[in-house]
Amino acid sequence: MTSTDPALQHTLDHERAHHEHCRTVLAAMVEGAQEHVVTGEDVSASGADAEVLGHRLRSRAKEMRELPEGPLFFGRLDFTEPEADGEGAGRALHIGRLRITEHPAAPPLVVDWRAPVSRAFYQATAGDPRGVAVRRRFGWAPGSRGDSADLTGMEDEHLARGESRDSGIVAREIERPRVGPMRDIAATIQPDQDDLVRAGLGDTVCVQGAPGTGKTAVGLHRAAYLLYTHPQRIRRGGLLILGPNPTFLAYIAEVLPALGETGVRQSTLAEEIARHPVTRTDDARAAALKHDARTAEVLRRALYARVDPGAAGDLAVPDGSYRWRVPAEALARV
Template sequence: MTSLDAELRRERAYHETCRTALAAMVERAAEHVVTGVDVSASGADAEALGYALRSRAKEMGELPDSPLFFGRLDFADTDAAGEHRGRHYHIGRRRITTDLAAPPLVVDWRAPISRAFYRASARDPHGVAVRRRFGWAPWSAGAAEDLTSLEDEHLGVPGGAAGLGAILAGELGRPRVGPMRDIVATIQPEQDDLVRRDPAASLCVQGAPGTGKTAVGLHRAAFLLYAHPQRIRRGGLLVIGPNRAFLHYIAEVLPSLGETGVRQATIEDEVGRQPIRARDEPAAEAVKHDARMAAVVRRALYARVTAPTQSVVVPDGAYRRRIPLEQLARIVELVRAEDTPYDIGRERVRARAVTVLQRQAERNSGPPTGDWLRRMGRSRPIGEFVDRCWPRVHPEQVLAELLTEPDLLAAAAAGLLTAAEQRTITWAKPPRSWKSARWSAADLVLLDELAGLLERPPTYGHVVVDEAQDLSPMQCRALGRRIGLGSVTVLGDLAQGTTPWSARTWPEQLAHLGRPDAAVAPLTVGFRVPAVLVALANRLLAALDVDVPAARSLRDDGELTIRQSADPVAATVAAVRAALAREGSIGVIAPDAQTEALRAALTEAGIATDTPEAPAPGGTARVTVLPATLAKGLEYDHVVAVEPAAIVAAEPRGIGRLYVVLTRAVSRLDIVHEHPLPAELRAATT
């Protein structure tokens, strides 16, 4: 038996010890739910304790089956190792111990000591003598026999840690099958720095394709939940993705890191107070998403606030208490100047009118009771005054009237929107009432703006926003309201902007989110997309009208094939057949109008396919056919990109869409086309 075999046997045995300890932890968590109800405490304390224990048991019971550790740190027996001198630690996705007071069998990757696993190098070993990485069989559920290899880096020894090791390189280049997995075993120093940034500081990550920006954002979320649980869990954590396909793709990352209960949603989910039953023309949609609409709807709302026209007289037993017109006008004027949410302002007007009556009563008969104050506030004269000067409204009522009455829109949009823009967003067929209105996706963002003016929405402790470059100014404002006093991690790539309102610069986008001072950190070194494919995509940068550095990749093992065919459908089927002979997932990405024909051709050829929104039962199909508009954020080992020129021609920012498509492959890219390639790519065929 070789020394490697002996080490593998010892590590497999240790893994079984950890597995037994984890099972005991799960069992203890379930027992604590039962025994915790007998703890002597107040009702509120007992309820809080019970909730915490049940949440802990649920979390432990939902842990996915996976290897319990992926690395080990052996600290040097020198003073440089400090308190860790001569010790070793296994690093995994969560802490495992036999007892809370005992040293852990496995240290959570987010613990301070684990930072050395990601940061230690031959130049700066952080006191580490040996960093060990473990090689597990792909998609292992954690069976000990799945531990197939290990690799030691001897830090501090000349030549001992040069370049990527075989295990790390293999993990970075592993086939991409199924949903996104965590990168916790392969986090690089620059990524680790972003993951562990101060939770109070908002952060924007400008990440080129393949740099792992999405994974960095999700791991940052998991780190914040671990390191600052009270701060983050109090308000909750929200992850915003661009579409359902993307959310399905990333759904398992946080649970694999031991974090459940995180809301993952699209911006449409967050603002979806009404069903979408209408569709705007592109010109109207562009105006509605413009930042100027925030001022337009605000004017429309506060135009309903009017000065009083008569005094108020309130019967009070033998008294008739009167509030003069001038005093009422002053109340409305002062509350209007305080710039509070509309509904709060309405109640302030009521309360201050009652305060005037209270002072009158105090002069007659001393301080009134609470019942008297409530009776005055509910009196008809006070209610009529408030309703006339500061009427109760619904967001749908305000917006429907704004979009159906040209005169109202003209008054609200004066100096903000041109007459042509006003006509563009005016409804051609007004609904019978605001309650029967049919709302578009852009309307929902405006309704959310109005709802935010009426009252402040609940906020989150931290928000992660992916593909943030594609958010409109009004969508950014909607998210900004939900960030509130919390923090945000913004993820995106200006070069991948595809919407008509996509950001050209981060400062402008961050200002719309309410975080103009957020730090912008670039990630330019890719670990997933091969260099040959990155170089191809970089040809498009000059045409994208954004200032981002060209991406580069550490991988030189990719393949690029460009083929012109008079029958692109048949050529696509042939390319997919060839790809199926190799390992990994396959994405067929085509212009939206061509996807159904391609799916039908593949089915006729006997090739099973998935769609990104509805994977096949059991996830057995290796081939996914998807429109170019849904490709963002997804990755496949082999991509067949069909008809690039049609992808570019399909929308105003089609060149950005093509940039996205060309960077979805993590191993091989086939470009199939009948029509001439866009000019930026033609040189690649010569």
């Protein structure tokens, strides 16, 4: 389709109208979050409960107020009736950086990119459409602050028909010169990157690659994904973004807020070391011994020499209000 195609113009006008409606609803969500703070302060509760409730409501209101301006969706999935199930079956879902809904129980106007149903946007192919009939990508004017008129184009892939195409919108976004702070890549995540972002909470992920291949972006999007899927566990234990220097942290500082996550602590290694004051100093001989690489092997042998699988009892692992029990026999087999 070209920009003068009447059918394309009609579809773009329809999508712009939907985006404008989403902007109105988002403004109401922000206002509603602030109203909940006021209402929550009037709730009769014990001092501790009231304090916890107030903190949560104020945090939510702050997050909503600090959302950066920008387009509210970047993609859309049209699901086929027979193949799809769950939230998306038989209808269209717009994919964006934040869930937008007129009411918590109402169908979403925009689905968060981290939601399970959104994974098809990144993983569906003509060979494995995952119940998707059409995947649509939206093109926005560079630097758009969310004006609906900035929606300038779109691309459709009819996956159910076996149609596959390289996305010009994705290519242009990836190739766009990197000027200023790092941008999020939620609209352009590739399937292999998506696998890393959505790896399980218990998986330790090491991302390696040449400069400019998206290592840092993948790591930050994984942090946002874990905050979305395991909010209580992650926030209870805390999440730290550790960078090499303040300049790097300033460069990446806007990524998580753009994905709807605020309040994540960022620090450098030097700053973390400074948080723990030195209480004593080794003499020269002790320092030389500790810095000898052979000491690592000595410590490893000393540690494992004290491990006696036969003496192990049951292991109880606390997880919030739950306790997971691992029998001693299972531990002995590890």
